[in-house]
Amino acid sequence: MRFYIRKLATFLSTVLLVSVITFLVFQILPGDPAEIVLGVDADPHQLVELRKTMGLERPAAERYASWVTDTVTGDFGTSLRYQRPVADIVAERLPVTLSLSVMSVGLTLLIGLPLGIYIARKDGQLSSMLLSVFTQLGLAVPSFWLGFILILVFSVTFKLFPTYGYVPWSEDPVGAFKSMFLPSLALAIPGIAVVIRYLRNTLLDQFRMDYVRTARSKGLREKSIMYRHILRNSLIPVLTIVGLLIADTLGGSIVVENVFALPGLGNLLITSIGTRDLPLLQTLVLYIAIIVVLINFVVDILYKVIDPRIRLKR
Amino acid sequence: MLKIRKTFVTGFSTLAVLSMVISGCGSSASPAPAASGTAQTTNGNSPAKDSSSMERVEGGTVRVAMSTEPDNLDPYLSAATDTSSMMDNVFDGLFEAGENSELVPAVAESYQISEDGLTYTFNIRKGIKFHDGSDLTAEDVAYSYAKLSGLNGKEPLSSKFAVIEKIETPDDSTVVVKLKAKDAAFLAANIVAIVPKDYEKQSEKPIGAGPFQFVSYAPGQQLVLEKNDQFYDQERKPALDRVEFKIMPDTNSSVLALQSGDIDMIPGISAQGALQLGTGFQIVSGPQNMVQLMALNNTEKPLDDVRVRQAINHAIDKDVIIQTVAEGNGAKLGSNMSPAMKMYYQEGLENRYQPDVQKAKALLKEAGYENGFKLTITVPSNYAFHVDTAQVIAEQLKAVGIDAQIKQIEWSSWLEDVYNNAKYEATIVGLTGKLDPHEVLGRYETTYGKNFFKFSNAEFDDIVNRARTEIDVTKRADMYKQAQTVLTEQAAAVYIMDPSRSVALKENLHGFTMYPVQKYDFAAMYFSKK
Amino acid sequence: MRWNQLVRNKPFMIGGCLLVLLLGLMVTSLFYTPYGPNDMNTAMRLAPPQASHWFGTDNFGRDIFSRIMEGSQTSFVIGTASVAIGLVIGLLIGAIAGYWGGWMDEMLMRIIDAMLAFPGILLAIMLVSVFGPGFGNTIVALGIMSIPAFARIARSGFIQYKEFAFVKAAKARGASSLRIISRHILPNMASPLIVASTMRFSGSILAEAGLSYLGLGVQPPDPSWGRMLSEAQPFIINAPWYVFITGAVITAMVLGFNLLGDGIRDGFDKKR
Numbered sequence A: 001m002r003f004y005i006r007k008l009a010t011f012l013s014t015v016l017l018v019s020v021i022t023f024l025v026f027q028i029l030p031g032d033p034a035e036i037v038l039g040v041d042a043d044p045h046q047l048v049e050l051r052k053t054m055g056l057e058r059p060a061a062e063r064y065a066s067w068v069t070d071t072v073t074g075d076f077g078t079s080l081r082y083q084r085p086v087a088d089i090v091a092e093r094l095p096v097t098l099s100l101s102v103m104s105v106g107l108t109l110l111i112g113l114p115l116g117i118y119i120a121r122k123d124g125q126l127s128s129m130l131l132s133v134f135t136q137l138g139l140a141v142p143s144f145w146l147g148f149i150l151i152l153v154f155s156v157t158f159k160l161f162p163t164y165g166y167v168p169w170s171e172d173p174v175g176a177f178k179s180m181f182l183p184s185l186a187l188a189i190p191g192i193a194v195v196i197r198y199l200r201n202t203l204l205d206q207f208r209m210d211y212v213r214t215a216r217s218k219g220l221r222e223k224s225i226m227y228r229h230i231l232r233n234s235l236i237p238v239l240t241i242v243g244l245l246i247a248d249t250l251g252g253s254i255v256v257e258n259v260f261a262l263p264g265l266g267n268l269l270i271t272s273i274g275t276r277d278l279p280l281l282q283t284l285v286l287y288i289a290i291i292v293v294l295i296n297f298v299v300d301i302l303y304k305v306i307d308p309r310i311r312l313k314r
Numbered sequence B: 001m002l003k004i005r006k007t008f009v010t011g012f013s014t015l016a017v018l019s020m021v022i023s024g025c026g027s028s029a030s031p032a033p034a035a036s037g038t039a040q041t042t043n044g045n046s047p048a049k050d051s052s053s054m055e056r057v058e059g060g061t062v063r064v065a066m067s068t069e070p071d072n073l074d075p076y077l078s079a080a081t082d083t084s085s086m087m088d089n090v091f092d093g094l095f096e097a098g099e100n101s102e103l104v105p106a107v108a109e110s111y112q113i114s115e116d117g118l119t120y121t122f123n124i125r126k127g128i129k130f131h132d133g134s135d136l137t138a139e140d141v142a143y144s145y146a147k148l149s150g151l152n153g154k155e156p157l158s159s160k161f162a163v164i165e166k167i168e169t170p171d172d173s174t175v176v177v178k179l180k181a182k183d184a185a186f187l188a189a190n191i192v193a194i195v196p197k198d199y200e201k202q203s204e205k206p207i208g209a210g211p212f213q214f215v216s217y218a219p220g221q222q223l224v225l226e227k228n229d230q231f232y233d234q235e236r237k238p239a240l241d242r243v244e245f246k247i248m249p250d251t252n253s254s255v256l257a258l259q260s261g262d263i264d265m266i267p268g269i270s271a272q273g274a275l276q277l278g279t280g281f282q283i284v285s286g287p288q289n290m291v292q293l294m295a296l297n298n299t300e301k302p303l304d305d306v307r308v309r310q311a312i313n314h315a316i317d318k319d320v321i322i323q324t325v326a327e328g329n330g331a332k333l334g335s336n337m338s339p340a341m342k343m344y345y346q347e348g349l350e351n352r353y354q355p356d357v358q359k360a361k362a363l364l365k366e367a368g369y370e371n372g373f374k375l376t377i378t379v380p381s382n383y384a385f386h387v388d389t390a391q392v393i394a395e396q397l398k399a400v401g402i403d404a405q406i407k408q409i410e411w412s413s414w415l416e417d418v419y420n421n422a423k424y425e426a427t428i429v430g431l432t433g434k435l436d437p438h439e440v441l442g443r444y445e446t447t448y449g450k451n452f453f454k455f456s457n458a459e460f461d462d463i464v465n466r467a468r469t470e471i472d473v474t475k476r477a478d479m480y481k482q483a484q485t486v487l488t489e490q491a492a493a494v495y496i497m498d499p500s501r502s503v504a505l506k507e508n509l510h511g512f513t514m515y516p517v518q519k520y521d522f523a524a525m526y527f528s529k530k
Numbered sequence C: 001m002r003w004n005q006l007v008r009n010k011p012f013m014i015g016g017c018l019l020v021l022l023l024g025l026m027v028t029s030l031f032y033t034p035y036g037p038n039d040m041n042t043a044m045r046l047a048p049p050q051a052s053h054w055f056g057t058d059n060f061g062r063d064i065f066s067r068i069m070e071g072s073q074t075s076f077v078i079g080t081a082s083v084a085i086g087l088v089i090g091l092l093i094g095a096i097a098g099y100w101g102g103w104m105d106e107m108l109m110r111i112i113d114a115m116l117a118f119p120g121i122l123l124a125i126m127l128v129s130v131f132g133p134g135f136g137n138t139i140v141a142l143g144i145m146s147i148p149a150f151a152r153i154a155r156s157g158f159i160q161y162k163e164f165a166f167v168k169a170a171k172a173r174g175a176s177s178l179r180i181i182s183r184h185i186l187p188n189m190a191s192p193l194i195v196a197s198t199m200r201f202s203g204s205i206l207a208e209a210g211l212s213y214l215g216l217g218v219q220p221p222d223p224s225w226g227r228m229l230s231e232a233q234p235f236i237i238n239a240p241w242y243v244f245i246t247g248a249v250i251t252a253m254v255l256g257f258n259l260l261g262d263g264i265r266d267g268f269d270k271k272r
Helices: A002-027 A033-041 A044-054 A060-072 A086-121 A126-140 A143-157 A173-207 A210-217 A222-259 A265-274 A278-306 B013-028 B081-087 B138-149 B251-259 B271-276 B306-315 B318-326 B357-366 B384-398 B411-420 B437-444 B458-468 B473-489 C003-008 C010-031 C064-100 C102-116 C121-131 C135-161 C165-172 C177-213 C225-235 C240-271
Strands: B039-042 B061-066 B095-097 B103-105 B108-113 B119-124 B164-171 B174-179 B212-218 B222-227 B242-247 B265-267 B281-287 B290-296 B330-332 B374-380 B403-409 B426-432 B493-506 B526-528
Touching (some): A002 C121, A033 A044, A033 B426, A086 A126, A086 A222, A086 A278, A126 C240, A143 A222, A143 B251, A210 A222, A222 A265, A222 C121, B103 B108, B138 B174, B251 B265, B251 B271, B271 B493, B271 C225, B318 B493, B374 B384, B384 B426, B411 B426, B437 B458, C121 C177, C135 C177, C177 C240, C225 C240
Parallel strands (some): B374 B403
Antiparallel strands (some): B039 B281, B095 B103, B290 B493, B330 B493
16 A cells, blocks of 8 residues: 555656756746737737737736746646636647557557567567567658658558548548558657567566576466466566656657648647647646656556566666 | 720729729739749649639538637738738628729729718618628628728728728718828728628627638637628639638648548648649749838948948849749739739839849948858748748858858747847848738838838928828829839848748649739639549 | 687677777868868758768758767767766766665765655756757756666665775774765766767767757757757758768767677676
């Protein structure tokens, strides 16, 4: 029980710290949001009007204070750019980033796990060497470059997938899948490489473990050793990797959503930096950071559930 | 494609002087060289066919890639040209902007101006309905104008309408506008949208009387318009059923999307993008009434010396910039006026400063900068076009000993530092043109709040001031031409080019017309059978 | 880990060769490039690879090979400087947290956790948008991005080694903390830190490319590979080599560092 309380305390203090960092960092962003929206052609009268609608005539300290109270009460304030509640906008864009993350982590595991096992079992053979080359390349390629090449090959040349945009799952599941496939793949490839490498290394480590030798000497079949013992013991490190992967995917989606013009959170984040839409920007950053912290928290808890031997300090 | 538009010239011969404003822009203006008119090319092997020979199809959906998000759907609160080019299809004004900067009658059928130039009487067309089914009457016009001018007791929304003293509506189809002072720029301001009286939700669900009606807007995704079946003008009745503006910030993605058939049109495709397109597309291009310039801070040393500014002008080869950055699709400029503004454009200024390294060096020597100096060119990072231009300019300035550093900043910082506070040495930006020359040249007035050039010239101020109240069209135009010459002689900035606007369309999409303002008239567009 | 062991290690050798090649390119570019990296030749725009221009020319008619050479300086400087920043600060944080422990440890680790909550490029984007884009700011942002990785390694290293007999012995002899850290603990942590450095180096290169793609990276006309890549993208159909070559060079450098790191780790693991 102490373990969980301790972890919860850590989780909460990290969230607090993250929110403080988020506030502080963006307070020094220069720029007038009203002017950015209207640009060089703005009529001075329009500017006055828009500043009023945005509530910019109030002093900065007051705006900040009201944002903090709003956030604590679960109301994230109003976006300056869109003049709509931030919570609504985030809720609208969330499905895109969520499906992108889920699909890309799904692809990563679906492709990464079998290949990782394969490569470990065929260690030293040609096929596994080729896979290693692929893994190394996957880790080294910039994801947006990959995105462009995927579009060029699969959308423009073979016309298999759309080049951009998002189709809601409720409207057209097939279309939704198609629109999400290339971006998920672009995001997943580095992840696949990570999973393959990691799984291979832990599996090879396990192969050398005493209990495997014992099991072998007892005459257990190789398959049964693999699935009943080794994989189970490799689960914990893989779990950590999945946690990290989700965090990476959220970060990577910022760039990839821009390549594929997907209206997700990452896309919104870049727009809101450009438009100095602080209420929206702060909420988004906070949102992403809290998801990451939450995932780490869950992973920590799962650790304990899977392997009760884990103690507080490693 | 050729639609006969009746202009005001017919029927108002009594107002001889004033109708010249309109016809002058249209027909009798001296032809501009270089980039006048519209060039249409079709990529690939199928030659450009006369659109009349194509089989016209009624209906259909056009999907258009837009690189920016609308700033506000309310026409009175929006300032972005991209937004107005979309929403102009939803809203009609008393006039609409015509192809040659003439004013085409729309909601107003006709108008008269009093002898003293202070009273404008507009006759409103009967039978116009807003998209919500209500009638458009003089009351709505008065409401709209009161809102813009602040006569409704609230903050005014447009400085162009601040000159209005009083609005009267003697009957349902007559609006009388009285001005406080003579203002030659007022007439062109009447292209502004007319909105239904007491409807305050334009930002959420805009309602106008234009050929298309607003359906939906999903931020970051799309803005959808549908055909207005009750549209009042039979001649402008739309053929298309639906227009979908897709928000696609990455221009490379939109080119690929056009290629793979996911969209039908890219307004404002980059020259590089246009090169990428293979067969099956057409590119329409023409001057876009923009002035791309390198602004020089006229109060910053050593740029406060006119000889230094002239030297910089001599050092820069605009033709090379047009070739490399715009793939040759741009009209060379010499002052702050695009040839698209035929009537006001002063010819010949573009060749005032020939590229001449020796001359530039001589001028620098005269000014005491024989060994050159350091110059920071600040560029908004989100405009690849300007960043590219800066790279070419930096290279050209090197030849005369000026060590130019490029400093990219975000658009928001640019607005703050450069545009508002004039904290910069040189910057590259494009200033979009307006229908009225005062809005274009007024930027250089000493008293203008956002004169980021820090240009101050008594002669210039005097000319522009006099032009403001000059009702005689030819005289007024001459004054603005003079003003342009002053800018060139003073080398207030380096005027580079009016980059052509290129619009990429699917081969079977027709009827697109270029306007001197950024306007996409979807009512005139239609598909043909392939 | 012995040298001849490393030489037989394939990843190490391949990675090393790649890096030596790129390093050679960089050193050469200090004295010589076939063309001036910013020289424009408007008559030869987007020319395909040929004898006079090995990698072709870009949209300004600049020689891509020369720019790649010149750009390698930017990449090496950004990578080295950002890793150095991350290493020094990370080591310091890790040492304080791990060696002294207690509430300092708790507090520092919370800060590191909070930093890790901003996934990868997000932290860099935040920092660059606040500081403004540019060469120096990019380095600082990427350096800060690297701190957590080093801090964690350093901390666990310190926690591990401070309990070791040789450290305890030194302590008993009355050696100062600084001496213990520099003489006894740091040398033992060299391998994981070197491995992490190579990984962070590639991380910085990739992040710089990402930032440049979003328009937040290094300023033109100075060639940086990330910037070149984003400049090349509009020409992906007309001049595919421009995009492919630039992307490939970035990939090669990242690959080189990754392989080098793997090789060192393998050698290190075998020793134990």
